[in-house]
Amino acid sequence: MIKIAVDCFGGDHSPEANIDGALASLEVFPDLKIILSGDAPVLEKSLSARACPRERIEILHAPEVIGCDEKPTDVIRLKKESSMIKAIRLLRDDDTVSAMVSTGSTGALVAGVLTRLGVLEGVIRPAFCPLLPTMKGGIVGICDSGANVEVTPAHLKQFAIMASLYLENVYGVQKPRTALLNVGKEAEKGDSIRRDAYAILSNLPCINFVGNMESRDLLSGAYDVVVCDGFSGNVLVKTTEGTALELLMKVKESILSRNIYKIGALFQKRMFRDLKEMMNYQNYGGSVLLGCSKTVVKGHGSSKAVAVQKCIEQAYRMEAGGLNSKIISALDKYDHYQ
Amino acid sequence: MIKIAVDCFGGDHSPEANIDGALASLEVFPDLKIILSGDAPVLEKSLSARACPRERIEILHAPEVIGCDEKPTDVIRLKKESSMIKAIRLLRDDDTVSAMVSTGSTGALVAGVLTRLGVLEGVIRPAFCPLLPTMKGGIVGICDSGANVEVTPAHLKQFAIMASLYLENVYGVQKPRTALLNVGKEAEKGDSIRRDAYAILSNLPCINFVGNMESRDLLSGAYDVVVCDGFSGNVLVKTTEGTALELLMKVKESILSRNIYKIGALFQKRMFRDLKEMMNYQNYGGSVLLGCSKTVVKGHGSSKAVAVQKCIEQAYRMEAGGLNSKIISALDKYDHYQ
Numbered sequence: 001m002i003k004i005a006v007d008c009f010g011g012d013h014s015p016e017a018n019i020d021g022a023l024a025s026l027e028v029f030p031d032l033k034i035i036l037s038g039d040a041p042v043l044e045k046s047l048s049a050r051a052c053p054r055e056r057i058e059i060l061h062a063p064e065v066i067g068c069d070e071k072p073t074d075v076i077r078l079k080k081e082s083s084m085i086k087a088i089r090l091l092r093d094d095d096t097v098s099a100m101v102s103t104g105s106t107g108a109l110v111a112g113v114l115t116r117l118g119v120l121e122g123v124i125r126p127a128f129c130p131l132l133p134t135m136k137g138g139i140v141g142i143c144d145s146g147a148n149v150e151v152t153p154a155h156l157k158q159f160a161i162m163a164s165l166y167l168e169n170v171y172g173v174q175k176p177r178t179a180l181l182n183v184g185k186e187a188e189k190g191d192s193i194r195r196d197a198y199a200i201l202s203n204l205p206c207i208n209f210v211g212n213m214e215s216r217d218l219l220s221g222a223y224d225v226v227v228c229d230g231f232s233g234n235v236l237v238k239t240t241e242g243t244a245l246e247l248l249m250k251v252k253e254s255i256l257s258r259n260i261y262k263i264g265a266l267f268q269k270r271m272f273r274d275l276k277e278m279m280n281y282q283n284y285g286g287s288v289l290l291g292c293s294k295t296v297v298k299g300h301g302s303s304k305a306v307a308v309q310k311c312i313e314q315a316y317r318m319e320a321g322g323l324n325s326k327i328i329s330a331l332d333k334y335d336h337y338q
Numbered sequence: 339m340i341k342i343a344v345d346c347f348g349g350d351h352s353p354e355a356n357i358d359g360a361l362a363s364l365e366v367f368p369d370l371k372i373i374l375s376g377d378a379p380v381l382e383k384s385l386s387a388r389a390c391p392r393e394r395i396e397i398l399h400a401p402e403v404i405g406c407d408e409k410p411t412d413v414i415r416l417k418k419e420s421s422m423i424k425a426i427r428l429l430r431d432d433d434t435v436s437a438m439v440s441t442g443s444t445g446a447l448v449a450g451v452l453t454r455l456g457v458l459e460g461v462i463r464p465a466f467c468p469l470l471p472t473m474k475g476g477i478v479g480i481c482d483s484g485a486n487v488e489v490t491p492a493h494l495k496q497f498a499i500m501a502s503l504y505l506e507n508v509y510g511v512q513k514p515r516t517a518l519l520n521v522g523k524e525a526e527k528g529d530s531i532r533r534d535a536y537a538i539l540s541n542l543p544c545i546n547f548v549g550n551m552e553s554r555d556l557l558s559g560a561y562d563v564v565v566c567d568g569f570s571g572n573v574l575v576k577t578t579e580g581t582a583l584e585l586l587m588k589v590k591e592s593i594l595s596r597n598i599y600k601i602g603a604l605f606q607k608r609m610f611r612d613l614k615e616m617m618n619y620q621n622y623g624g625s626v627l628l629g630c631s632k633t634v635v636k637g638h639g640s641s642k643a644v645a646v647q648k649c650i651e652q653a654y655r656m657e658a659g660g661l662n663s664k665i666i667s668a669l670d671k672y673d674h675y676q
Contacts, residue, residue: 071526107522135584146521149529183444183484183572188409190569191487204670215573216580231529232570234521235553242554246473247585250616254609261609267602271592278588 001031002319003097004312005090008038009083010066010104012302015046018103021308023052029316034096037062037087040129062086072107076115077267088112091294099295099315101286103303110147113292119159120324122331123291125151126158128298129166129232130237130287133278136221141167141176143225145233145287153196156180156227157204158336161330163225169321170314179213181232186212193229201227206334213318215239244279285310288318290326295319339369340657341435342650343428346376347421348404348442350640353380356441359469359646361390366647367654373435375400375425401422410445414453426450429565429632437633437653439624441641448485451630458662460669461629463489465497465568467504468575468625468634471616474559479505481513483625484572491534494518494565495542495675499668500628501563502545507659508652517551519570531567539565544672553577582617623648623668626656629665633657 127144465482
């Protein structure tokens with residue numbers, strides 16, 4: 001039996017999308033139990049209106065709500081009864097609960113995890129690892145995408161180890177091709193952090209290091225894992241999402257601008273639906289926060305039920321595959337490489 | 339009379355594209371003179387095969403060729419007779435030459451400019467400012483996009499001043515909306531460099547600072563200038579280009595995958611041509627290296643004649659508008675703001 005806590009508030013479509021996503025996961029995994037964190041009367045009412053295996057659902061009452069403009073430090077200090085902080089505390093205190101999923105504030109989640117939950121043995125800092133679809137039909141993981149705006153080569157080494165294990169164990173990618181994000185392919189490119197990290201990653205026997213990657217090649221399908229500081233990783237992920245979205249909107253706008261284009265589009269309905277589906281981040285789950293002492297998955301703030309379900313699925317698979325213990329033993333064995 | 343040196347080697351389509359681009363610019367600007375830098379016999383032969391105003395073209399003989407894998411430091415030390423280094427030296431030594439355009443190695447150009455040419459009075463470091471098309475039909479300048487992988491808030495302040503003046507004077511953008519690239523909109527986001535830069539930019543009366551920009555909004559049309567360190571700026575620009583290219587290729591591949599999609603595309607030929615044209619960086623000129631003691635424009639390595647022509651046009655307009663003297667006086671007046 002795997003027990004996963006779901007923070008039901010904080011997302012754009014909370015709590016309905018979070019509850020629906022949780023219920024859908026219960027159908028997929030018979031040995032899954034869900035703890036819904038949030039205002040109990042609201043959650044009870046929502047559940048009573050749905051057909052669900054009530055015996056596999058618990059409710060963790062958390063009456064406080066986090067506003068979208070609240071500072072992370074204020075949240076962890078002042079909103080102890082919020083759905084997010086209560087879920088984090090439950091994760092810390094209850095050995096039977098393996099993981100949590102949240103669609104709430106990223107900053108508050110990182111701060112809460114760091115102050116209330118802690119990291120795995122040997123981990124310096126946890127790091128986000130969202131996935132993006134490549135144009136070859138696969139996926140690429142970007143680690144870190146925003147938990148650490150400043151890093152050292154030692155951080156980047158750990159990100160590489162954790163993200164490689166994640167892609168291998170949860171997504172079955174054999175020997176993930178792991179690259180360092182840089183401004184050019186050559187080993188001497190970038191600042192001293194990048195040059196030192198390049199040397200360390202080249203010597204690391206537990207990962208398949210393929211050298212520096214220039215950001216224009218992210219979606220080419222040539223890489224499975226990209227290692228970077230949280231600042232440029234954030235730029236990498238958001239620029240990709242933003243450009244794809246703007247471009248698809250531009251295509252749509254262009255089609256609507258002339259009747260003859262609209263006629264053409266009638267022949268391509270399925271094609272555009274497939275393209276939109278391929279680019280829909282809701283299908284690729286959330287951004288796993290690798291290195292926490294228990295599994296934490298952050299869903300996009302705009303997650304709908306299917307995205308929440310994917311996040312729970314990710315958390316479940318991380319648990320089922322024993323990812324965290326693999327990270328601990330890999331760091332124990334390889335973290336001294338320099 | 340404005341004299342511009344054109345480095346004719348180092349690009350993928352050199353020297354033909356560079357020569358053709360130069361000749362096309364001569365037609366546009368009657369008071370322009372061009373100095374072609376490169377192997378004289380080769381250049382003479384190319385010119386003799388073309389109709390051109392020979393009296394407005396000089397040749398600067400530079401017999402050495404820079405290989406694409408050569409280290410920038412080796413180039414400036416060992417390739418003194420290369421077309422790029424000779425053009426830089428001419429720019430330094432000849433008061434009648436105002437500007438240079440190169441499609442050669444970016445690293446070598448930056449190193450050459452720093453060691454041989456120098457910066458404008460008051461400038462700490464020169465910075466690249468390429469332009470990207472927004473989805474609203476305008477352009478956005480990104481400064482720096484790769485000349486400085488590490489920066490301080492004082493650098494970012496100067497980038498903001500120089501890039502704002504550039505967009506205003508060369509592209510007629512009134513009060514360019516200038517943003518700081520960051521991982522979130524709030525003033526306290528990012529590392530200490532970003533937070534300090536935010537405070538400085540907010541107080542700077544000579545720019546129209548509109549706050550932090552998240553990278554997903556780059557093409558939204560809400561910004562005219564984005565200020566960033568050269569590492570994340572490089573990621574920003576290359577990710578945008580890469581994603582747009584990969585996505586357009588994916589659309590093309592999808593259309594070709596089924597006959598019915600091909601039929602639809604017949605109705606949209608002009609639409610796709612327009613979209614491709616809009617996304618074609620060759621139409622937006624090169625990446626100006628702002629802050630050099632004379633005007634330097636770096637064209638993309640894959641520049642064809644039209645792109646080289648646009649670069650020369652940029653250099654011409656920067657000169658005609660007196661951009662560099664405006665940068666000097668703005669820095670003199672506002673660089674002490676903190």
